[in-house]
């Protein structure tokens with residue numbers, strides 16, 4: 001069973017989570033980088049409105065044949081209640097029929113409202129949602 005962990009992290013928390021998970025499971029790890037450098041201001045505007053509308057952003061290409069994997073873990077922070085936009089772009093990289101566990105990291109906010117949207121999005125990309133975790137940061 002070959003698993004790939006794809007993650008986007010703005011502040012480092014999701015990165016730490018993904019690195020630990022990969023170390024423990026032996027899964028291959030891929031970091032998602034946005035093409036445009038983001039700062040705290042652009043994380044809120046336009047990052048949050050993008051997150052709320054499940055919009056994609058341009059990301060750096062990853063040289064990998066993802067069809068070689070049996071399953072995926074997709075990890076990203078919650079922005080304004082929804083996964084950060086790079087999550088939407090990463091999801092689009094996965095092969096149709098992929099089994100995907102979603103791991104979202106968040107602060108003290110209620111991140112449950114984004115769950116239905118995530119379920120819809122995973123389905124609309126032709127993937128199967130196999131798990132959903134919300135990891136609280138701090």
Ligand SMILES: Cc1cc2nc3c(=O)[nH]c(=O)nc-3n(C[C@H](O)[C@H](O)[C@H](O)COP(=O)(O)O)c2cc1C
Pocket residue numbers: 008009010011012013014015043044047048076077078079080081082105106107108109110111136137
């Ligand atoms: C632009 C922005 C929006 C955020 N919105 C939320 C939110 O709606 N709810 C929440 O609980 N945390 C929110 N957070 C906190 C992050 O989701 C949380 O700290 C996350 O674990 C950070 O992961 P990272 O360090 O990998 O970027 C937000 C953080 C940022 C920068």
